[in-house]
Amino acid sequence: MNIYGFDHIVLCVRDVNATLEFYQHVLGMTAREERPGKWSLHFGSSKISLQDALTAPRLAEKTVPGSGNFCLVTDTPVEDVAERLRAHDVTIVEGPAEKLGAVGKLMSVYFRDPDENLVEVSNRLI
Template sequence: MHIYGFDHIVLCVRNVDSTLDFYRHVLGMAAHEERPGKWSLHFGSNKISVQNANDLPSLAKKTVPGSGNFCVLTDLPMADVVAQLQSQNIEIVEGPAEKAGAVGKLMSVYFRDPDGNLVEVSNRKR
């Protein structure tokens, strides 16, 4: 088997509307209703599926809100990322700090979404 990338990730959330609002306003992602009641967030060629914790399919019954931890990349200078988060009263829990990414070093800042999922926004260091 040869794995070459991600298609999507799934976040289990307590409140779909709050989650969609957070990711639209804080990270500029686009929300799409894939079918009635089934939402996802899109950015570039990437997708985060949003799964309501009160309506989990049997396959995902042990998934809990707030257990996600992921990293997204931006070309925006880190000082601007920090300024935008602060302007929206988003608490930075760590960073900016240098981290190891998939293809090299990153400069990263961490914060939490409304469910407590840990979100990392990073610049690739050149």
């Protein structure tokens, strides 16, 4: 078996519309309704599927809003990301700071989405 990457992650959210608004306007992702009432956010070749905490049946039984913690990689300088976050009144939890990622060093900024998931946006340092 050769596993080579992620296709998508799933976030359990309290308010799908607030989550769509945040990720579209703050991070520039594209929202898609995959089927009636089932939404996802697309970027590059990946997506974040949204699971409504109040109404959606759960295959993953113990998921709860705010339990997500993930890293997104961008070619936009992290300082510019931090400026964009501040412009949208998003509180920076940490960074920009150097971290270690899957393939090497990262320059990262951390913040929380509307459900308090910890989001890291990073540049790969070569």
